[in-house]
Amino acid sequence: MIEIIYQDDDLVALNKPSGIKVHRGVYDGRRERFVLQLVRDQVGHHLFPVHRLDRPTSGVMVFALNPGAARSLAKSFARRQVQKTYLAVVRGFIAESGAVDTPLRRSDTGEEGDKDPQQAITRYLRLDTAELPVAVGRYATGRYSLVKVMPATGRTHQIRRHMSHLRHPIINDRQYGDNKHNRFFSEELDCRRLLLAATELRFPHPRSREETCLTARLDADFCRIVQRMNWEGAIPYAWRFLRGSQALDSVIPQPAMP
DSSP, X not given: OOEEEEEOXXXXXXXXXXTOOSSXXXXXXXXXXXXXXXXXXXXXXXXXXOOOOOTTOXXXXXXXXXXXXXXXXXXXXXXXXXXXXXXXXXXSOOOSEEEEOOOBOSSTTOOTTOOOOBOOOEEEEEEEEEEESSOBTTBSSEEEEEEEEEESSOOTTHXXXXXHHTTOOBTTOTTTSOHHHHHHHHHTSOOOSXXXXXXXXXXXXXXXXXXXXXXXXXXXXXXXHHHHTTOGGGSOGGGXXXXXXXXXXXXXXXXXXX
């Protein structure tokens, strides 16, 4: 069962697990399960996708429940009226705050037919740091930062690529990350998931147009790393959790109803 955060006549919001794709692609097997399929079966209603999260990323997602809501939500995303907030663990001590505006192609391979680079803006705020007395790679200790990330645009793998551009890749990013630190987290800290979670989504409700705020709690693996680094106090109240990897209840949104 996928955790449903909120549902009304126009939308359903869920806490997407890490490791599952949102919908089927051209090369995906028939037996693989997808978020769209699972949530559709769970709520018993046709769903209209309006945005997506990468397979390894967890967190809050929204599906529309009717064509009118889908059009309204799609316009809000296209007009950048949606505020997205993520939590990430990155390699090294990142600056206290900053922004990355490196343009991004749809693919970073430069394959034939790819479009020209598009504007991409990612803002971030460092919440805390940790230094482990363990040699990882050529350094005597392992240094890590807990980062709040606010992308202003929504390009493919934008946060992952921008953090890598800053030389502070996200931990357990197999495509853009640092294999030595990924291996340390996997083998020594028993964490194999990408440490990137969509924790908050703010947008105009598709019917009332009043601001709606949805939050998703961190999963057990992410919680365990936050606890291991003594970062509990840096986590905003809406994303908080209990020790022992038991998350507290999500903050349930109260959108204005028609």
